[in-house]
Amino acid sequence: xxxxxxxxxxxxxxxxxxxxxxxxxxxxxxxxxxxxxxxxxxxxxxxxxxxxxxxxxxxxxxxxxxxxxxxxxxxxxxxxxxxxxxxxxxxxxxxxxxxxxxxxxxxxxxxxxxxxxxxxxxxxxxxxxxxxxxxxxxxxxxxxxxxxxxxxxxxxxxxxxxxxxxxxxxxxxxxxxxxxxxxxxxxxxxxxxxxxxxxxxxxxxxxxxxxxxxxxxxxxxxxxxxxxxxxxxxxxxxxxxxxxxxxxxxxxxxxxxxxxxxxxxxxxxxxxxxxxxxxxxxxxxxxxxxxxxxxxxxxxxxxxxxxxxxxxxxxxx
Amino acid sequence: xxxxxxxxxxxxxxxxxxxxxxxxxxxxxxxxxxxxxxxxxxxxxxxxxxxxxxxxxxxxxxxxxxxxxxxxxxxxxxxxxxxxxxxxxxxxxxxxxxxxxxxxxxxxxxxxxxxxxxxxxxxxxxxxxxxxxxxxxxxxxxxxxxxxxxxxxxxxxxxxxxxxxxxxxxxxxxxxxxxxxxxxxxxxxxxxxxxxxxxxxxxxxxxxxxxxxxxxxxxxxxxxxxxxxxxxxxxxxxxxxxxxxxxxxxxxxxxxxxxxxxxxxxxxxxxxxxxxxxxxxxxxxxxxxxxxxxxxxxxxxxxxxxxxxxxxxxxxxxxxxxxxxxxxxxxxxxxxxxxxxxxxxxxxxxxxxxxxxxxxxxxxxxxxxxxxxxxxxxxxxxxxxxxxxxxxxxxxxxxxxxxxxxxxxxxxxxxxxxxxxxxxxxxxxxxxxxxxxxxxxxxxxxxxxxxxxxx
Ligand SMILES: Nc1nc2c(ncn2[C@@H]2O[C@H](COP(=O)(O)OP(=O)(O)OP(=O)(O)O)[C@@H](O)[C@H]2O)c(=O)[nH]1
Ligand SMILES: Nc1nc2c(ncn2[C@@H]2O[C@H](COP(=O)(O)OP(=O)(O)OP(=O)(O)O)[C@@H](O)[C@H]2O)c(=O)[nH]1
Ligand SMILES: [Mg+2]
Ligand SMILES: [Mg+2]
Numbered sequence: 001x002x003x004x005x006x007x008x009x010x011x012x013x014x015x016x017x018x019x020x021x022x023x024x025x026x027x028x029x030x031x032x033x034x035x036x037x038x039x040x041x042x043x044x045x046x047x048x049x050x051x052x053x054x055x056x057x058x059x060x061x062x063x064x065x066x067x068x069x070x071x072x073x074x075x076x077x078x079x080x081x082x083x084x085x086x087x088x089x090x091x092x093x094x095x096x097x098x099x100x101x102x103x104x105x106x107x108x109x110x111x112x113x114x115x116x117x118x119x120x121x122x123x124x125x126x127x128x129x130x131x132x133x134x135x136x137x138x139x140x141x142x143x144x145x146x147x148x149x150x151x152x153x154x155x156x157x158x159x160x161x162x163x164x165x166x167x168x169x170x171x172x173x174x175x176x177x178x179x180x181x182x183x184x185x186x187x188x189x190x191x192x193x194x195x196x197x198x199x200x201x202x203x204x205x206x207x208x209x210x211x212x213x214x215x216x217x218x219x220x221x222x223x224x225x226x227x228x229x230x231x232x233x234x235x236x237x238x239x240x241x242x243x244x245x246x247x248x249x250x251x252x253x254x255x256x257x258x259x260x261x262x263x264x265x266x267x268x269x270x271x272x273x274x275x276x277x278x279x280x281x282x283x284x285x286x287x288x289x290x291x292x293x294x295x296x297x298x299x300x301x302x303x304x305x306x307x308x309x310x311x312x313x314x315x316x317x
Numbered sequence: 318x319x320x321x322x323x324x325x326x327x328x329x330x331x332x333x334x335x336x337x338x339x340x341x342x343x344x345x346x347x348x349x350x351x352x353x354x355x356x357x358x359x360x361x362x363x364x365x366x367x368x369x370x371x372x373x374x375x376x377x378x379x380x381x382x383x384x385x386x387x388x389x390x391x392x393x394x395x396x397x398x399x400x401x402x403x404x405x406x407x408x409x410x411x412x413x414x415x416x417x418x419x420x421x422x423x424x425x426x427x428x429x430x431x432x433x434x435x436x437x438x439x440x441x442x443x444x445x446x447x448x449x450x451x452x453x454x455x456x457x458x459x460x461x462x463x464x465x466x467x468x469x470x471x472x473x474x475x476x477x478x479x480x481x482x483x484x485x486x487x488x489x490x491x492x493x494x495x496x497x498x499x500x501x502x503x504x505x506x507x508x509x510x511x512x513x514x515x516x517x518x519x520x521x522x523x524x525x526x527x528x529x530x531x532x533x534x535x536x537x538x539x540x541x542x543x544x545x546x547x548x549x550x551x552x553x554x555x556x557x558x559x560x561x562x563x564x565x566x567x568x569x570x571x572x573x574x575x576x577x578x579x580x581x582x583x584x585x586x587x588x589x590x591x592x593x594x595x596x597x598x599x600x601x602x603x604x605x606x607x608x609x610x611x612x613x614x615x616x617x618x619x620x621x622x623x624x625x626x627x628x629x630x631x632x633x634x635x636x637x638x639x640x641x642x643x644x645x646x647x648x649x650x651x652x653x654x655x656x657x658x659x660x661x662x663x664x665x666x667x668x669x670x671x672x673x674x675x676x677x678x679x680x681x682x683x684x685x686x687x688x689x690x691x692x693x694x695x696x697x698x699x700x701x702x703x704x705x706x707x708x709x710x711x712x713x714x715x716x717x718x719x720x721x722x723x724x725x726x727x728x729x730x731x732x733x734x735x736x737x738x739x740x741x742x743x744x745x746x747x748x749x750x751x752x753x754x755x756x757x758x759x760x761x762x763x764x765x766x767x768x769x770x771x772x
Contacts, residue, residue, distance in 0.1 A: 055362055061543040064356040124566060124594065125427025125539070133458075155594070156470075157463035164458035207594075209569035242427065246359030246543025248571040269426060272512040274545035297426070297456070 053089070060277035060314045063247050066284060070096055094311050097280055101290070101307040104283040108236060108263075108291075115147070115193040115201045117226055117233035121219055121260050122240035123252060124207030127268035127294055129158065131240055132202050133165030134294070134302035140169060144199040149189030150175040151182040151222060152206035162204050168299060172196070182206070182218060183225040190229035203234065210255030219260040238291060240266045243276035253282045268294030271301070275314050325350045326388040344376055347391050351612075358574035358611045361547045364581045372398055396608055403577060403604035404586045410441070411560075413532045416502035417449075417493065421529060423522055423557065424537035425549055426510030429565030429591055431460065433537050434507040435467035436591065436599035441503060442473060449501040451476040451492035453485035453525065454509035464507050471596050474501070485509075489525055506531070513552035522557055535588070537563045538579055546575035547582045554583040564607075565591030568598065574611050646741045648705045652697035655690050692725055696733050699723035708734060 050071065057067040074092050118135075120128045129152070136146045148166050150173055152158035159175050166173035174189035186203060193201040205222065208215040226233040239262040241249055256262050267276045270293045279290050290305040326347055348369050355365045375394050412418045420437070422430050431452065438448045450468045452475075454460035461477070468475035476492035489506055496504045506529065511518035526534065536550060536559040553559055562583070564576050567590040576587055587607070592598040697705065699722035704711050711719070711734065720727045 058356060058362050059544040061359075061545070064353055123541070123569070125429060127427060155463075156466035157459040160462050161457075161459035209566065211569050242539070242541075244425065244539070244542050244545045244549070246541060246546075246571075246575065247357055248359070248541045248569070249543075251570060252541075269512075272425070272545065273514060273548045274543065278543065 049089075053093070056315060057093075057277070060275035061246055061249075062277035062314075063250070063281045066281045090315070094315075097311045097314070098307055100280055100284050101310065104287045105289040105307065111232070111235050114197065114199045115190070115230065115233075116199065116235050117190065117193075117201045117203065117230055118236045118238065119203040119205060119219075119222070119226070119234040119260070120238050120240055120266075121205050121256055121262065122207060123209055126207065126240040126242045127266075128152075128207065128240045129161050129165065129204050130297060131266055131268060131292075131294055131302065132162065132204050133168065134299055135202060135292075136165065136169040136171055136200075137299045138302060139200050140171070145197070146171050146200045146202065147189065147193045147196065147198040148173040149185060149193075149201060149203040151185045151189075151203050153178055153180050153182055153185065154206040158204075158206065183221045186222050186225045187229060190226055190233065194230065210252045210259075216255065216259035219256075223260060236263050237261050238264050238266050239288070240268060241276075241279070242274075243267050243270045243293075244272065244274040245276075245278055247278060247281075249278035250281050250285065253286050253288060257286055257288070262288060264289050264291040266290070266292045266294065267305070270313075271295040276310075277314060279310075325354070326391055343387065344373070344391070347388075348373060351391075351395055354612055355574060355577075358572035358613065359541075359543045359546070359578075360574035360611065361544050361578040361581075364547070364578050367581070368398070368402065368577075371402075392612075392614075395612065396605075396614075399577070399608035399611065400604045403580055403608055405604065410437075410588070411532050412503075417496045417504045418502065418533075419493065419504045419506065419529045419531040420533045420535060421506050421508065421522075421526060421531040421557075422535050422537060423508050423553060423559070424510060425512065425539075428510065428537045428539045429563070430510065430537045431464050431467065431507050432594065432596070433535075433563050433565060433589070433591055433599070434464060434505050435471050435473075435596050437589070438468070438473040438505055439471040439596050440599055442471070446503045447501050448503040448505055449474050449476060449492065449496045449499070450505050450507065451478075451488060452507040453488045454507060455483065455485060455488070456509045460509065467596060474499070485521060485525060486528055489529055493529060504529075513549040513556075519552070519556050526557055533561055534559045535561050535563055536579070536583075536585070537565060538575060540564050540567045540573040540575065540590075541569070541571040542575040544578075546578045550579040551582045554585065559583060559585050561586050561588040563587075563589045563591060563599075564602070568592045572611050572613060573607055576607050577611060648697050648700065648708055648737055651737050651740055652694055655693045655697075692723070692729060693733055693736075695723040696720075696725055696730055708737065 053074075054067055054071060057070065058064060062070075070093060073096060074089060120132055122128050132148060136148065139146050146169070148162060148171060150159040150162045152162070153176065159178070163173055163175070172192075174185065174192050176185050176188065182205065189201060189203070203222070203226075205219065206215075208219075210216065223234060223237070237260050239253060239256050239260075241252065245252070253262065253265070265279055265282060265288050267279055267290055270276055276293075282288055283290070290307075290310070292302050293305055293310075295301045295303060351372065352365055352369055355368065356362070360368070372395055375398060376391065410418075410420065422434050422437075424430050431454070434450060434452075438450055441448050450464060450473055452461040452464040454464075465475050465477065476488070476495050478488045478491055482488050482491045485508070492506070493504055495501075506525070508522065508525065509518070511522070513519065534557050536553050538546060538550065542549075550559075550562075562576075562579055562585060564573060564587055567573060579585075580587060587602040587604075590600050590602050590607075592600050696719060699719045700711070704715060704719075711730075716727050716730045720730045723730075
């Protein structure tokens with residue numbers, strides 16, 4: 001699958017795809033097995049199976065409302081065709097989820113003149129800084145010149161953490177002193193990126209809860225500052241979300257979209273057992289595409305999002 | 318934002334025949350609402366199922382309390398059961414017989430371990446311990462630096478390690494030795510975040526535990542965690558035997574159902590909640606409050622405590638005495654109260670903490686404008702002491718002067734005087750319990766709050 005970048009498409013490295021497969025492919029028991037068992041035994045689609053389906057989807061964090069709606073649709077679909085095989089049920093669910101994810105997907109807006117400015121936002125500890133380290137690596141391997149902006153001037157050692165990632169990638173990071181105005185750092189960094197003709201400038205922001213209005217307003221100010229230096233910037237605002245996040249993720253997405261104009265999601269920590277199903281609810285409601293997934297703490301552990309793979313993994317145990 | 322469970326249950330019982338008593342039929346519908354509320358709060362699917370069964374049993378055996386409506390009765394059962402399941406107040410850490418007591422802090426990546434370690438160090442110092450911190454996170458960039466900065470903020474020594482101490486085990490042993498040598502009675506060990514399925518890193522924790530023999534192994538979990546909480550908590554518990562839980566990021570609007578999941582699957586007590594990024598934002602865990610929050614019922618107790626903590630008790634008492642003595646409620650008093658209210662922080666935030674507030678039309682329409690509070694203070698500040706003592710003398714000319722001095726308009730000054738007049742009348746009618754917190758009457762009131770009818 002081709003990877004969309006802000007400058008067009010680049011082809012995917014197969015080794016990364018293999019990695020994802022290894023990362024999330026686990027024993028295929030659970031629902032799949034159960035459905036096949038039901039199918040083989042020609043049992044009826046009973047309440048038990050529906051509950052098992054509900055269990056699978058809810059424990060993947062899709063949310064009880066989303067799941068109820070999906071199952072309702074499935075029920076309708078079954079009534080009409082009424083063959084009712086278990087494989088058919090799974091197919092219907094998968095198709096529905098894929099439709100949702102594909103509908104929210106779309107190419108990124110191309111950037112006519114560099115620097116392409118990307119801002120990463122999200123709640124505390126979601127994985128923003130680490131993801132920037134990985135994105136830098138990815139963009140560089142596509143032959144692009146990247147610069148970083150350390151706009152988390154608040155958290156202890158946040159700038160030092162990003163500096164390590166800048167050094168690992170051998171790129172320049174613009175910073176100011178601890179506690180300085182994040183917008184001032186953004187201003188500096190954008191000017192610097194323009195002067196040095198960087199292709200990408202990635203802005204790291206401090207983690208913040210979406211309920212803190214003053215901190216959300218700060219993001220808006222950073223955006224306006226960026227816009228003043230580079231018209232159209234930030235070109236992309238990615239909400240970084242931990243895959244373990246439950247239903248609060250939807251409210252996070254709403255609030256960050258409202259305050260910071262989020263254009264896409266990056267789902268991190270998919271190397272654990274969490275499925276990140278809340279992203280489906282987010283795609284449904286806010287039409288936000290998932291751009292990348294994080295599958296570890298190493299520099300190469302970032303993959304382009306693949307809806308088919310994601311949907312499949314929802315059913316894996 | 319969330320539909321309040323009590324309101325939902327009220328609707329259930331209203332829409333059914335037989336309102337006035339619990340029947341098997343309306344109970345089932347109520348249980349369905351409870352189930353949805355718990356799932357929306359991220360309580361694990363199976364834990365919800367188990368809980369619903371428990372409530373069903375309880376409700377069947379319950380005596381009918383004529384004093385309560387069916388919905389109130391169900392809410393009470395649910396709240397009681399949930400509170401019980403969440404466990405008692407157990408925020409005290411246990412200490413080793415022989416110091417130093419070692420506390421091992423573990424959890425998934427980014428859950429808040431390092432911040433919580435510093436917060437704990439601060440709280441325990443206040444309680445008379447002499448803690449020492451150490452980070453054995455040799456993996457994440459700048460992780461040890463982060464703890465070093467936080468340690469400085471809370472004024473607690475940190476073991477930084479020598480050049481040859483490179484592994485977590487070496488660092489932990491070194492820290493322990495130093496704690497003993499420097500007479501520290503508590504060692505807080507911050508570990509790297511890890512996935513519960515990462516066998517190598519989980520093994521590393523087992524080894525640390527083996528070597529340090531910690532009295533407490535605290536599992537730090539993010540309040541926003543969804544269904545996966547049971548899996549990670551279970552695995553950490555199986556491999557390490559955790560002894561308590563810290564639930565972080567509770568300063569947001571997450572319902573925190575993960576608390577119930579974790580508690581159910583590990584059986585270990587929740588001890589603290591993280592209420593912010595700053596090092597002073599750690600609070601004891603209160604099962605009743607978290608139970609209300611999981612059910613989406615607001616948090617009245619926290620609101621009152623917050624009010625009590627920011628409102629200067631002495632000022633409040635002084636005001637009370639003054640009013641009891643029959644003194645007038647002056648413009649200065651009015652201004653001081655505005656200042657107190659402002660200290661409570663964004664008013665919308667406070668109002669969100671109140672259950673059922675969404676239903677009150679008057680409140681929805683009322684304007685809760687921080688700027689308005691600031692304006693009031695500025696206007697009163699621009700008055701002469703004489704004017705503040707007697708509002709009757711503030712004529713047109715004086716109003717123009719005050720408006721100019723405070724950078725407001727005459728209209729603003731007029732509004733303020735009107736609000737003050739209303740507040741004053743209200744104060745007069747409170748004979749007895751008139752402190753800002755109405756201590757005597759035991760009721761929580763904001764006399765004189767502008768434009769908020771019936772508060
Ligand atoms: N397993 C795993 N860990 C990750 C992933 N992404 C980030 N992490 C880890 O999650 C933790 C938090 O990551 P950070 O990059 O510091 O998160 P942040 O959003 O910048 O945090 P704040 O700036 O404090 O809000 C670190 O321990 C990272 O190593 C991932 O995809 N998988
Ligand atoms: N709002 C809020 N933020 C918190 C709280 N506790 C921690 N944080 C923030 O969450 C982020 C992660 O906290 P850390 O203490 O670095 O988490 P950690 O578990 O040590 O992370 P790793 O070591 O990378 O696994 C930081 O931005 C903290 O400031 C809390 O109670 N409320
Ligand atoms: Mg960061
Ligand atoms: Mg840490």
